[in-house]
Amino acid sequence: MPSIATQKPTQTPAPIVAAIPPTDVLGRLAALQSAPIAHLKKQWRALFGKEPPPFNRLYLQSRLAYRIQELAYGGLKPETRARLEALGEQLDGGNVVLRRIRADSRPLPGTRLIREYDGVQHVVTVRTDDFDYEGRPYRSLSAIARHITGTRWNGWTFFGLKGRPGA
Known part of the structure; x- marks a missing residue:
């Protein structure tokens, strides 16, 4: 009986997004404030390489603003990401659902x-x-x-x- 080779499903590679020149950041951030929602969604597709989530305008603006700055100045270092993940696991035991729920919705002291x-x-x-x-x-x-x-x-x-x- 011939052996059947199993293939692992191939993952779609993350889209390659060109870096944004730091000189363009302020203009692009300012433009987010007055851009129509359709334009925000178009930018989302270009900057994230996927469909935008069905969230409100403020959410799209804030995430796009972060992404623009990330592409211009760089994101978190891998060591920082790993440290944040480790701290999160200490707090919630690795439970992703708990990680998404804020433990205390009380405003921060000083507010x-x-x-x-x-x-x-x-x-x-x-x-x-x-x-x-x-x-x-x-x-x-x-x-x-x-x-x-x-x-x-x-x-x-x-x-x-x-x-x-x-x-």
Whole structure:
């Protein structure tokens, strides 16, 4: 019986994209701001060599801006990429799904949340374990929103954040 040779499927090689001259970077980044979405998608195909993801304009702009700079100035060194991968595995045990989920959606300490309510501007500073409002610590944004409005509010909603931490 003749032996059947198995072939490994060939992977399509990554497209070769020409480097971008550093002198062109600022102009190209500025042009992203006013480019129609169709042009952004065309640039995506040219710079990434694949179809653009079905995400919003801001996402496409930010990724294109990074790619333009990467092609002009160079990307991360392989050692840096390897180090980041190793750190990620320490945090999530190599679970790619967990890697995509931010462990804590709480704003970073030092972030200032600003909300105008009844014509008054209210400023909250995020701290490591609590929130500072008018020089006093609060354990939650909901407590601050209640203090400001006199009614119950979801603090994350009141301050314009998408959702609760971990949600």
